[in-house]
Amino acid sequence: MNAAPHITMPLPPDGPAEELQPGTELLHGQYRIERFLNSGGFGLTYLARDSLDRTVVIKECFPESLCMRAGLDVHARSRSYSREFHSIVTLFIDEARRLARLNHPGIVGVHQVFSDNTTAYMALDYIEGKSLLEIIEDPRETPSPEAVQEILIKVLDAVAFVHDNSLLHRDISPDNILIDLTGNPVLIDFGAARERATRSSRVLSRMQVVKDGYSPQEFYVAGIRQGPPSDLYALAATFHHLITGEAPPDSQRRMAALAANERDPYQLLKGRVPGYAPAFLGAIDKALNVVPKERPQSAHEWLAMMETGPRQVTEGRVLEMDEDVMMSISRLVEETNRAVMEARQRSDHEGRAKPIEPPKLPERKPTFAWRSLYDDEEEDAGVASQFDTSPPGAEAESAVSPRRPKRRGHRPRPGRFGLLLGLARRLAARP
Numbered sequence: 001m002n003a004a005p006h007i008t009m010p011l012p013p014d015g016p017a018e019e020l021q022p023g024t025e026l027l028h029g030q031y032r033i034e035r036f037l038n039s040g041g042f043g044l045t046y047l048a049r050d051s052l053d054r055t056v057v058i059k060e061c062f063p064e065s066l067c068m069r070a071g072l073d074v075h076a077r078s079r080s081y082s083r084e085f086h087s088i089v090t091l092f093i094d095e096a097r098r099l100a101r102l103n104h105p106g107i108v109g110v111h112q113v114f115s116d117n118t119t120a121y122m123a124l125d126y127i128e129g130k131s132l133l134e135i136i137e138d139p140r141e142t143p144s145p146e147a148v149q150e151i152l153i154k155v156l157d158a159v160a161f162v163h164d165n166s167l168l169h170r171d172i173s174p175d176n177i178l179i180d181l182t183g184n185p186v187l188i189d190f191g192a193a194r195e196r197a198t199r200s201s202r203v204l205s206r207m208q209v210v211k212d213g214y215s216p217q218e219f220y221v222a223g224i225r226q227g228p229p230s231d232l233y234a235l236a237a238t239f240h241h242l243i244t245g246e247a248p249p250d251s252q253r254r255m256a257a258l259a260a261n262e263r264d265p266y267q268l269l270k271g272r273v274p275g276y277a278p279a280f281l282g283a284i285d286k287a288l289n290v291v292p293k294e295r296p297q298s299a300h301e302w303l304a305m306m307e308t309g310p311r312q313v314t315e316g317r318v319l320e321m322d323e324d325v326m327m328s329i330s331r332l333v334e335e336t337n338r339a340v341m342e343a344r345q346r347s348d349h350e351g352r353a354k355p356i357e358p359p360k361l362p363e364r365k366p367t368f369a370w371r372s373l374y375d376d377e378e379e380d381a382g383v384a385s386q387f388d389t390s391p392p393g394a395e396a397e398s399a400v401s402p403r404r405p406k407r408r409g410h411r412p413r414p415g416r417f418g419l420l421l422g423l424a425r426r427l428a429a430r431p
Helices: 079-100 132-137 145-164 192-200 228-244 251-259 278-287 299-306 323-353 377-387 416-429
Strands: 031-039 043-050 055-061 067-070 073-076 110-116 119-125 129-131 177-180 185-187
Touching: 031 055, 055 079, 073 079, 079 110, 079 119, 129 132, 132 177, 132 228, 145 185, 145 228, 145 299, 228 278, 228 299, 278 299
Parallel strands: none
Antiparallel strands: 031 043, 043 055, 055 119, 067 073, 110 119, 129 177, 177 185
């Protein structure tokens, strides 16, 4: 996602303009495009006004390798790309909804995600200020070591909040950290959705979602596990650039040097840059280790490495509990455990006091039913009906042999008395 740095991108000199033109309305007039800001391989970013005349940033899902614009609508470049394009639009919407749940002053806010022009958009906070990249490139705005440390602590707060919510930023760099007019740093342009898109699209898989100098080596190789230490490497590289004026050596080159048993081209900051506490620089050096397991494993761990005193926790994170709260929780746990044990003891006592009833024997059912042995079943049935005293419908409840299921519409069969009577009649009729 992108806020609005003070950088304008000129339109291409030839070819059709893919971006929306000023005055274009989105979501039935709720947003009006003011101007185009910039583009990337996966989206276009605009400055806009909402229906309350507030300045916002609109990001349009536009993976240019897969789609093109026809009028205002966005379509896949061919039928073979249609499924991939719609899959990436779905990822875009899903990522926007996940980011909208992150309420933190160090993370750009997502106002809304919506569908229009057969693609998806998200409306973001407009952050008035400058990016760290602009500050780095302006020699008149070199921040003091105290200011750098304060900015890093606030960014680590935001990164910790992101990771605590099981998300990765995946594109931390100087151009994706804005410093607003109050001096507060804000993370923008999360790259997790772009990384997921490259894994789900055979076309976009050829595009590397990396930035040389800032991306850790695990971002270059598909299938390698990524986690919080990956974001921390990119953050350390960003502040290495802010402190020294140069980005660190590319992680791929560093890994190649280690594989060849050569010296790591990275030079430690600790002991080399004056004005900074050794623990502060040492934490950055550790986070820039090319091996993920050798870095801090969380933003909380990084903060603990460089801090020597208490600090105020930024809003959006869970505050540390004091001793009184911890004692209250301990007493609550003890009382809960005691209540559970007493309830268990009462249950065991009641179980022993209750007399044990002997098990009931299962009701035995006949295993088969008598069947007529003669061909003239209708005659036998008529005789048996004269002696049948069972209520109407009782024949439906008679036992059925498990070996021969009951057949629908079958004539009722005589009972044992009917069989004997029929046999007697036949014997009497013999000459």
